[in-house]
Structures are given as C-alpha cells and as structure tokens.
Amino acid sequence: KERNGHEPEFLQAVEEVAETVIPYIVKHDIYYGKNILLRMVEPERLISFRVCWVDDSGEIQVNRGYRVQMNSAIGPYKGGLRFHPTVNASILKFLAFEQVFKNSLTTLPMGGGKGGSDFDPKGKSDNEIMRFCHAFMSELFRHIGPNTDIPAGDIGVGTREIGFLFGMYKKLNNEFTGVLTGKGMSWGGSLIRPEATGYGNVYFAQKMLETKGDTIEGKSVVVSGSGNVAQYAAEKVIQLGGKVLTLSDSSGYIYDEEGIDTDKLKFVMELKNVKRGRISEYLETYPNAKFVKGKTPWEVKCDVALPCATQNELHEEDAKTLLNNGCICVSEGANMPSTKEAIAAFHKAKILFAPGKASNAGGVATSGLEMTQNSLRYKWTREEVDNKLKDIMADIHQSCIEYGKDEDGYVDYVKGANIAGFVKVADAMLAQGIV
Ligand code: NDP
Numbered sequence: 001k002e003r004n005g006h007e008p009e010f011l012q013a014v015e016e017v018a019e020t021v022i023p024y025i026v027k028h029d030i031y032y033g034k035n036i037l038l039r040m041v042e043p044e045r046l047i048s049f050r051v052c053w054v055d056d057s058g059e060i061q062v063n064r065g066y067r068v069q070m071n072s073a074i075g076p077y078k079g080g081l082r083f084h085p086t087v088n089a090s091i092l093k094f095l096a097f098e099q100v101f102k103n104s105l106t107t108l109p110m111g112g113g114k115g116g117s118d119f120d121p122k123g124k125s126d127n128e129i130m131r132f133c134h135a136f137m138s139e140l141f142r143h144i145g146p147n148t149d150i151p152a153g154d155i156g157v158g159t160r161e162i163g164f165l166f167g168m169y170k171k172l173n174n175e176f177t178g179v180l181t182g183k184g185m186s187w188g189g190s191l192i193r194p195e196a197t198g199y200g201n202v203y204f205a206q207k208m209l210e211t212k213g214d215t216i217e218g219k220s221v222v223v224s225g226s227g228n229v230a231q232y233a234a235e236k237v238i239q240l241g242g243k244v245l246t247l248s249d250s251s252g253y254i255y256d257e258e259g260i261d262t263d264k265l266k267f268v269m270e271l272k273n274v275k276r277g278r279i280s281e282y283l284e285t286y287p288n289a290k291f292v293k294g295k296t297p298w299e300v301k302c303d304v305a306l307p308c309a310t311q312n313e314l315h316e317e318d319a320k321t322l323l324n325n326g327c328i329c330v331s332e333g334a335n336m337p338s339t340k341e342a343i344a345a346f347h348k349a350k351i352l353f354a355p356g357k358a359s360n361a362g363g364v365a366t367s368g369l370e371m372t373q374n375s376l377r378y379k380w381t382r383e384e385v386d387n388k389l390k391d392i393m394a395d396i397h398q399s400c401i402e403y404g405k406d407e408d409g410y411v412d413y414v415k416g417a418n419i420a421g422f423v424k425v426a427d428a429m430l431a432q433g434i435v
Pocket of ligand 1: 153154155156157197225226227228229230248249250251308309310311313333334335360361363364
C-alpha cells in the first residue's frame with residue numbers, strides 16, 4: 001500500500017486477490033514466509049515511452065505508451081494493449097496483475113502482461129490510427145517477441161490496430177512471426193479469436209447455471225458495452241436461446257424489450273465496427289427500443305447480467321437493484337467491472353457470480369491457441385478451436401469449484417479463481433528460485 005498508494009485500481013485488484021490468497025498461504029507451509037505475493041505484485045518490468053505522431057492537420061501529437069511485463073514464471077508475457085484516454089500505470093498494472101492469474105487458469109503456458117496508451121482512437125481517421133500504431137510500435141518492438149512478450153487487443157485495439165502494429169513490427173524485425181495475437185485470418189490469425197472472449201463468457205455462465213440444473217435458454221440477459229466482448233457475448237446468448245435486452249456504450253444504454261435478435265445484432269456490429277457510430281443510433285432503425293442517456297443497464301429486470309464494457313461499471317447500488325429484480329447469475333466479460341462492494345452483495349445473496357479473470361479468460365486462451373497454430377504453421381478449423389475453447393472454459397470452471405467451494409456447498413468463484421491461478425504461478429516461482 002505504501003509503495004502503490006497512488007494507484008487505486010491496482011490496489012483494488014491486489015486487495016481482492018490478497019483477501020482470498022493470504023488465508024490459503026497461511027495454511028500451506030510451502031508458500032508461507034516466502035513473500036511470494038509481495039514478489040507477484042511488483043512488475044518484473046514496467047516500460048513507459050513517448051509516442052510522437054502527426055495528425056491529419058499536420059500537428060505533432062505526443063502520447064504516452066506503456067508495457068507492463070508483470071510475471072513470466074509460467075511462460076512469456078501475454079496480455080492486451082488498450083488505447084483509451086483513461087490509460088495510466090495504475091490501470092495497466094491492475095490489468096497485468098489480473099492477467100497473471102487469468103493466464104494461469106487457462107491451463108496454457110503464458111505469463112502476464114498488459115500495455116497501451118492514453119491515445120484516444122475516437123474520431124480519428126484510419127490514417128491517424130495507422131500513424132499512431134506505427135509510432136507506438138517503433139518503440140515497443142524492442143521489448144517484445146514471440147518468445148518474450150506477445151501483446152494482443154483490448155479496449156480501442158481491434159483487428160485494424162493489430163494489423164498496423166504487426167506491419168511495423170514485421171518491417172523493423174524483418175521477420176514474419178506470431179508476435180501479436182488477434183491477427184487477420186489471412187495473415188496468421190485464428191478462427192474464433194474475435195468471438196472467443198464473449199463466447200467464453202457465456203460458456204462459463206452456462207457452466208455455472210448447470211450446477212443449479214439450469215441453462216441460458218429462455219433467460220432474459222442484460223449486457224453492457226457494445227464492443228468486441230459485448231457483441232459476441234450477445235451472439236452466443238441468442239444462439240443458446242436467451243433474450244438479450246440491452247447493450248451500451250459510454251454515452252448510455254439501449255433497452256429493446258422485444259429482444260436484440262440476430263438481425264439487430266448484425267446492425268449493431270456494422271454500426272460499431274464499420275461506421276464507428278454510437279449505440280443511441282440503434283433507435284433510428286429500431287424505434288421501439290429506448291435509449292437511456294448517461295446510465296448503465298443494471299436497472300433493467302433480468303435473470304442474467306453480463307458486464308462487458310469496462311472496470312468499475314457495476315456498483316453496490318446496481319448490485320442491489322439486480323438482486324431485487326431477481327437476477328441469479330452475473331458473469332463478467334470485462335476486467336473488474338464489479339466493485340468490491342458489488343461483489344460482496346452478490347456473495348451475500350449467494351447468487352452465481354464469476355470474476356472476469358475466470359469468465360473472460362476465453363479470449364487469451366484462444367490467443368494462446370493462435371500462438372500454437374503460428375508455431376506449428378498450421379490452422380485449425382472453427383469447430384476445432386471452438387471445442388478447445390469450450391473445454392478450457394469447462395476446465396477453468398472446474399478449478400474454481402475445486403478451490404472455491406465453501407463448506408455449505410456455495411461456490412465462491414472469486415476465491416476459486418484466485419487460489420487456482422496463484423498455485424500454478426507460485427509453484428513455478430518457487431522452483432525457479434529468487435530471481
Ligand atoms: P471495445 O473497445 O471493443 O469495447 C469497449 C466497450 O466498452 C465499448 O462499448 C465502450 O463504449 C465501452 N466503454 C469503454 N470505456 C468505457 C467507460 N469508461 N464507460 C462506459 N463504457 C465504456 O473493448 P472490448 O470489448 O475488447 O473490451 C471490453 C472489456 O473486456 C474490457 O474490460 C477489456 O479489458 C475486457 N476484455 C477484453 C478481451 C478481448 O478479447 N477483447 C479479453 C478479456 C477482457 P465507447 O465506444 O463509448 O467507449
């Protein structure tokens with residue numbers, strides 16, 4: 001706390017892990033007295049750099065770029081790049097710390113990292129995006145590599161940005177290698193990677209519901225966000241027979257009482273991914289829906305909630321509203337969308353609650369599968385990747401049960417995910433000595 005007091009998001013993420021992992025350490029001699037958690041909270045390396053680029057009016061812009069290389073005990077650093085004006089060291093350290101546990105849970109050999117910039121992609125032309133990505137990579141390239149650190153996308157970084165980043169890395173290194181994941185299908189990308197985080201989140205929710213003899217079918221589902229994760233979470237809910245009622249962006253949420261079906265979702269994908277418009281424009285084509293400005297969708301009555309936008313978007317009051325409205329399952333697609341108080345309310349009510357580090361791990365897991373395919377110089381089919389993704393989500397769910405089931409039979413998925421993620425990384429760190 002003394003060292004990181006000025007980094008609230010990072011402290012929040014560490015506290016959540018410490019609360020469940022410290023009692024476990026105390027009970028297990030192999031971890032006790034080794035300062036293992038203290039070692040895990042300090043990034044192995046934090047790189048911060050200047051990114052200068054020229055905008056369309058000829059003006060020179062300056063942004064700050066980062067890469068947090070958090071932990072490489074079980075594999076090369078792996079984690080996304082975020083381009084958003086709120087990006088700072090605290091946010092990236094929280095994301096990198098979470099990533100270490102998440103990647104450990106996937107069963108694949110990946111360490112944890114995260115990076116990005118305070119660059120705001122909103123309203124920028126394609127050329128400006130390209131110039132920024134090239135400038136960003138002209139420094140980042142010396143710190144990453146297919147066996148060192150393999151970045152991917154996150155908020156504000158999709159296939160377009162990965163393409164520009166990859167192009168510059170390839171030029172500077174003169175090698176075509178799987179240094180980034182989330183690549184386009186014709187140049188090393190994996191099928192199902194775009195869908196993986198959203199699909200994986202719904203597979204995880206389905207696994208949780210199964211423990212109660214229930215399924216997604218027929219459930220009303222509230223989704224926040226309208227980016228990559230939200231779009232594909234909504235798609236999978238629709239495929240499994242659930243009814244998606246909402247989507248949102250930073251300006252507010254849309255509520256479609258009739259349900260957002262496949263055609264409407266296709267419209268949203270076009271609106272968000274191609275036209276780069278606002279979610280409120282949904283009403284121009286579907287006037288029966290409502291747009292609620294400046295609010296999050298948690299006030300809409302639902303069975304299942306999938307927060308898929310950003311950190312700290314679901315507060316204690318929202319949790320209480322969801323519970324009062326009969327919500328039985330919350331599965332996080334975003335990273336740390338629920339505040340500590342909101343999670344405590346879900347646990348108190350003993351509903352099914354999955355933290356992002358477990359339920360959104362399908363994205364990075366499929367990135368791991370993309371790395372494997374790149375190394376093999378081979379391409380698996382859609383079905384092969386999707387089946388592997390399903391198996392991984394089922395394995396993560398099982399690990400959460402193994403480490404998170406309380407004496408009364410309630411599964412605390414936060415505790416389960418934290419301890420299961422911790423054990424694998426801690427064992428590797430102990431085996432490798434004090435480095
Ligand atoms: P996108 O950039 O594709 O979409 C982000 C969505 O969240 C947009 O609808 C955006 O609205 C909204 N949003 C972003 N910031 C805010 C904010 N401060 N307040 C309200 N809404 C906001 O990102 P992704 O879908 O990829 O990521 C969403 C979340 O999922 C993040 O937490 C990310 O870390 C996490 N995640 C993503 C993975 C992936 O594979 N993509 C993997 C694992 C986790 P607007 O357009 O108005 O900004």
